[in-house]
Amino acid sequence: MRTSIHEEVRREINVKKYIYILKTQLIKSMTYEFSVYGNIFMQTIIMITSAYFWKALYKDRGSVGGVDAESMLTYIIVSSMLSVLLITNVEKRIEMSVKKGTVATDMIRPVNIFGMYFAEDLGGVFALVFQNMLPILIIGTLLIKVPVMVDVSALPLFVIAVLESFMINWLIAALFGMIAFKTGSIDALIQVKKHLIRLLSGSIIPIWFFPAGVSKVLSSLPFVYIYQLPLSIYIGKGERAEYIAGMQIQFWWLVVLTAFFFFVQKKVTRKVMVQGG
Structure with missing residues (x-):
């Protein structure tokens, strides 16, 4: 009984440590105004350029690929907003730790190094929602259109899909960052x-515009479940059964990537601790 109480207290202390890291990163992210304005500017340029591209493509056409022009413009605005939520810094943090030679000492801290990186990225995202995401929404609404969700009843599915897409994107980034070791x-x-994921995930050009063979291959990869699945739910492309089927695949990709992440993390940690960084 006493042991279980101690374990519960230890877990609570660990959770508080990660929350503290998250809060610290949130405050730190709010101070970098130049980076914020630069990111808003770049995302706005991409969003407006994409909007003009799709307007030109849809000229004198009712729909392309089963999607009309209005839905495609909504797709572009929401994609630009999602790109803010999917910003990760874990790769750079791993690289910096390796370059400085502090990775071994970082790993013996009382918090898991990757848990710390995740908390930092989560804190950064909370800051970006207010700093970048809302301005992009306002700019997109004023210059392009109001990005109204087609079926509001599918909002819970959209939110779950976005949360899972964030996790998939973060795991891919963390696995990629381990190359630095x-x-x-x-x-x-x-x-x-970064650019490959934007291309292969349907963020800029949905994969339903690709040739059938290429689209089939991309659908079997995890990238399409980062952007295109939640965006398809938002603009109402497909039936609810298709969304649920896609989310099941998304969930299994999350499971596979999580298992692979812990496997690679264990190997990397063991190697660093043996070699001393």
Whole structure:
């Protein structure tokens, strides 16, 4: 009985540590105004450019790929907003820790190093919701259209899909960041990964516009469940049964990536502790 009480207290203390890290990162993120304005500017340029592209494509056409112009413009605005939520810093944190040679000491801290990175990214996201996401929504509404959700009753599905997409994206970033334990520097690779995910996930061009063979291959990868699945739910492309089927696949990708993450983390941690960083 006493042991279980001690374990419960220990877990509560650990949770408080991660909440403290999250709060600290939230406050820190609120101070970088130049980075905030730069990100809003870049996302606005991408959003407006994409909107003009789709307006030109849909000229004199009722719908393309089963989606009309208004739905596609909504897709672009919400995609730009989601891109804010899916910003991760875990790769850079791992790289910095490896370059500085502090990774071994970081791993013997009383908090899990990857739990710390996750809490930091979560704190950053909370800040970005107010700093970037809301301004992008306002700009998109004023310059393009009001991004109204087609079926509000599907909102719970959309929220769950977004939460799972955040986790999938973070796990991919964390796994990618672990390459730094081998190579040291991954700056260029981070940029390549970032743009590849935007392309392969349907963030900019939905995969239903791709040739059937390419679309089928991309549908079997986890990337499409980061952006396109929640965006499809938002604009009402498909039936509820299709959303649930897609979310089941999304969930299994989350399970697979989580298992792979813990496997790689264990191997990396053991190697670092043996070699001393």
